[in-house]
Amino acid sequence: MKIAVVGILHETNTFAPGTTGIQGFTGEYTSGKDAFYERYEGTRTSMGGVISKSRELDVDLVPGIYTSATPSGMVEAEAMETLINDVLTSVDVSADAVLVIMHGAMVAENIPDAEGEFLKRMREIVGPKLPIGMTLDLHGNISRRMVELVDIIVGYDTYPHVDMFERAEEALELLVRTVRGEIRPVRALAQPRMLVVPQGMLTVEGAMKELMDEAFAMEKESGVLNVTVAGGFPYSDVPDAGMAFVVTTDGDLTLAERLAERLSMHARQNKERFTVRFVTPEEAVSQAYAQSEGPVILTEGSDNxxxxxxxxxxHLLALLVDPPSPSLIVIRDQEAVAEAHRIGIGGVFECEVGGKSDKLHGNPIGIKGRVRTLFDGFYTHIGPYMTGHHADMGRTAVIESGKLTLILTEKRQAPWDLGHVRSVGLWPADFHVIVAKSAIAWQTAFGPFAKSVIHVESPGCCTSNLKHLSYQLVMKPVYPL
Known part of the structure; x- marks a missing residue:
């Protein structure tokens, strides 16, 4: 059996400054079997899971193009057309089935449902009967078109995302069983019309865990193949933004519809329990330094x-210029990084830092200190999130200013892994306060070290107060708008 695998993955924040061009996808781009296996075999990624399961099932994996970009603003129209055409051209049309690795919240200037449009064009190429499987992020915004165009949808079950390897294995196995005629998958979609901020989607406790537990129980029922719980991505202003449930059964559409609606009703009845308490930057800093034991994690989710x-x-950096105890923050600033590299290790650094993308995210802050370390920014994930994955912060500099340690990066890199700080010679336990520009995923980096967590609400395109954002396209009514 021959299974083609391709993918485009991007989480698009339509409220973020700027756009995402084709260059945003060049850092994570493989084409063909050799490149795919070289980069992903042995990694705890979706691609690594596909490779592992293909060996176990003894099927011939035929990779085309796989590419992804760091979450960012709207994908430019021309870039989207180029990517879709290139990836579709790379699909081996002689394959017995196709597995597509995507996010679920990709938006282009001319295409609000990029995944749905990609699948539509793929169907035009491979025909209506060839089995297609799809993996999705837990933060995908799932449209009815996506559900209708594929045979298998499998979404992540965890946030922070530590099961993408297993979910890709699951998707490939269901796809192979479909090709063999062992199962006849049918799907049902239910949307409770809820926008939930990422901080409310932690899957190890609270309302989201209860949803997941119910979904896992459903998967044990006879005839149920998969239950996908998608928390959705509230920062994509598209019609289908929000929480969704996809239940896949073996030929029993009535069962799939009933179970999906049961999950949707559960979510609606508990909608207020998905909220999280936030404090202002001033309150957060005051509370953090009042605590005797650290690290205290200040999650700056608005700048996630x-x-x-x-x-x-x-907004937080302005309050940490002269901290009373060791503190750490990461800021992306190409100009400041260039200045630090010009000065060199040991030199005196005096520069305005941050606040250069737009006014919403604050103003530049003057920092004076010493250049401690310079680095090329490449590291490999060593934690539970995408273990073995290659990351690139671009040129990086560590600045020491009194008790403040500032990591300046040339590129945006989320704090998903301990290598984010370990690669530049720092250790989390050495700091009383750590600012994480993240909602929940920081836990895979700093979770084992954290003594307490304070969620900060400050202005930004990932604000926890969705009423601050100007939605135009999302279908209403939708909670909490």
Missing amino acids: VGGGAPGDAT
């Missing part, structure tokens, strides 16, 4: 790099 934010917000 993993949600498409610029990574240069200064």
Whole structure:
């Protein structure tokens, strides 16, 4: 059996400054079997899971193009057309089935449902009967078109995302069983019309865990092949933004519809329990330094790099210029990095930092200190999130200013892995306060070290108060708008 595998993955924040061009996808781009296996075999990624399961099932995997970009602003129209055409051209049309690796919240200037459009064009190429499987992020915004155009949809079950390897294995196995005629998958979609901020989607506790537990129980029922719970991505202003449930059964559409609606009703009945308490930057800093034991993690979710934010917000940095105890923050600032590299290790650094993407994320802050370390920014994930994955912060500099340690990066890189700081010679336990520009995924980097967590609400394109955002396209009514 021959299975083609391709993918385009991007989480698009339509409220983020700027757009995402074709160059945003060049850092994560493979074409063909040799490149795919060289980069992903042995990694805890979706691609690594596909490779592993293909060997176990003894099927011939035929990779085409796989590419992804760091979450960011709207994908430019021309870039989207180029990517879709290139990836579709790379599909081996002689394959017995196709597995597509996508996110679920990709938006282009001319295409609000990029995944749905990609699948539509793929169907035009491979025909209506060839089995297509798809993996999705837990933050995907799932449209009815996506559900209708594929045979198998498998979404992540965890946030932070530590099961993408297993979910890709699951998707490939279901796809192979479909080709063999062992199952006849049918799907049902239910949308409770809810926008939930990422901080409310932690899958190990609270309302989201209860949904997941119910979904896992459903998967044990006879005839149920998969239950996908998607929390959705509220920072994509598209018609289908929000929470969704896809239940896949073996030929029993009535069962799939009933179970999907049961999950949707559960979510609606508990909608207020998906909220999280936030405090102002001033309150957060005051509370953090009042605590005797650290690290205290200040989650600056409004500048969540993993949600498409610029990574240069200064609302917290402005309050940490002269901290009373060791503190750490990462800021993306190409100009400041260039200045640090010009000065060199040991030199005196005096520069305005951050606040350069737009006014929403704050103003530049003057920093004076010493250049401690310079680095090329490449590291490999060593934690549970995408273990073995290659990351690139671009040129990087560590600045020491009194008790403040500032990591300056040339590129945006979310704090998904301990290598984010370990690669530049720092250790989390050495700091009383750590600012994480993240909602929940920071836990795979700093979770084992954190003594307490404070969620900060400051202005930004990933704000926790969705009423601050100007939605135009999302279908209404939708909670909490």
